[in-house]
Amino acid sequence: MNSYSDTEKNIFHKIEQCRFRAALRYIDNDFPHYINFLKSKYKPGNNGIAAMNCNPFTLGHRYLVSTASKMVDTLYVFVVEEDKSYFPFEQRFEMIKEGLKNIANVEVVPTGKFLVSSMTFPDYFSKEEGFNPAMNVAYDFEIFVNYIAPALDLRNRFIGNEPFCRTTRTHHNIMKKTLPQKGISVIEIERLENKFGAISASTVRKLIKDKEFDKLDSFLPGTSIDLLTRFGYLN
Secondary structure, three states: OOOOOHHHHHHHHHHHHHHHHHHHHHHOOOHHHHHHHHHHOOOOOOEEEEEEOOOOOOHHHHHHHHHHHOOOOEEEEEEOOOOOOOOOHHHHHHHHHHHHOOOOOEEEEEOOOOOOOOOOOHHHHHOOOOOOOOOOOHHHHHHHHHHHHHHHOEEEEEEEOOOOOHHHHHHHHHHHHHHHHHOOEEEEEOOOEEOOEEOOHHHHHHHHHOOOHHHHHHOOOHHHHHHHHHHOOOO
């Protein structure tokens, strides 16, 4: 950019701002209301974010949040709201709220359509069908960096080590290269393991499908087991 004149730089800046405005109008007219909702949850301090699907909420998720919460004043846990998972959003949200209710500095909020959604990161929802080497998460990061992070003064984004899913691992690698340039640290937390190996939600879903309920207490907090029983999955 240093080779361009001030006039050219100003033109490029205006084009960029128009692109952002057009993109947000394309996503949803309710976007300003969502940002105002986030601002209503704002607490001053050194704040962080962990964005999670939690399909379902495991001991690994709780470990990540518990570890991250000790590094910030307030940790905002964004729950993927898109209903394209084995467990619907309402059930996942309730499991997360119950599982984290004893961690005082955690705020649980929905992502709406504006973070890890079919509009901003469509490849996330087809990851079990296959890996897309041309996956593009730039738009998801643009929305996050320019609007969501400023609303809550998010300075740290926490992710879990990902040994299984290539899509998620690629997303994390791009994040680690991109967000620090925007002033947001990316902190990776090692995945929790049990006697069966690394804890993953996909393993839990298989155990439920195979009705191996006796193994679930090695993967799930009691709150998730209680709720999954109430929802009718463990009958």
